[in-house]
Amino acid sequence: MKHPLLISFSATLFVAGSLAQAQERIYRCGNEYTNTVPAGQRGNCKPLTGGNVTVVQRQSFVAPLRVAAAAQANRRVDETEQRARDSDARQILEAELRKVESRQQELLKEYNNGEPEKLGPETRNHQKYLDRVANLKADIDRNESDMAGLQRELDRNPGLERNPGPK
Numbered sequence: 163m164k165h166p167l168l169i170s171f172s173a174t175l176f177v178a179g180s181l182a183q184a185q186e187r188i189y190r191c192g193n194e195y196t197n198t199v200p201a202g203q204r205g206n207c208k209p210l211t212g213g214n215v216t217v218v219q220r221q222s223f224v225a226p227l228r229v230a231a232a233a234q235a236n237r238r239v240d241e242t243e244q245r246a247r248d249s250d251a252r253q254i255l256e257a258e259l260r261k262v263e264s265r266q267q268e269l270l271k272e273y274n275n276g277e278p279e280k281l282g283p284e285t286r287n288h289q290k291y292l293d294r295v296a297n298l299k300a301d302i303d304r305n306e307s308d309m310a311g312l313q314r315e316l317d318r319n320p321g322l323e324r325n326p327g328p329k
Contacts, residue, residue: 187209188209188210189207189208189209189210190207190208190210191206191207192206195210248319252316252319255312255315255316256316258312259309259312259313259316262305262308262309262312263309265305266302266305266306266309269298269301269302269305270302272298273295273298273299273302276295276299278294278295278298281294
C-alpha cells in the first residue's frame with residue numbers, strides 16, 4: 163500500500179511537468195502563431211508574453227457558397243410559381259401594412275392631438291407625463307415611417323394585381 167502523501171506528491175509532479183511542457187515560447191509571425199520560428203522569418207517574428215494563446219483554424223466556406231449561388235442562378239423558376247410567390251409576398255406586405263395602419267390609429271387616439279389623458283402616477287409627477295407624450299410622438303413618427311416603407315415596397319411592383327383585403 164502506497165502512502166497518501168507520496169501519491170499526492172507524484173500527482174503534483176505530473177501536473178507541473180505537463181504545465182511546463184505546455185508553456186513553450188510562442189511567437190507571432192504576421193498573422194500566424196507558432197512555437198518554432200522559420201529560418202526566413204526570424205526578424206519578422208515577435209515572442210508573446212502573458213497568457214495562453216488559443217488559435218482556432220477557420221474553415222473555408224467560400225467554395226460551397228459559390229457552388230450554391232451558381233446552382234441557384236442556373237435554376238429558372240416557372241412563371242406561374244413566380245406569380246404565386248409575388249402574390250404571397252404582396253399579401254404579406256398588405257397584411258403588415260394593415261397592422262401598422264391600425265396601430266397608427268390607436269396611437270393617434272391615445273396621443274389626442276398632443277394632450278393625452280394623464281394616468282395615475284402622472285398626476286403627481288408631470289415629467290412622467292411629458293416623457294410619455296414624447297414617447298407617443300416618437301412611436302407615431304416611427305409608425306409613419308414604417309407605413310411609408312411598406313407602401314414603397316408595395317409600389318415597387320405595380321404590375322402585380324392588388325389583392326383587396328378587409329380593411
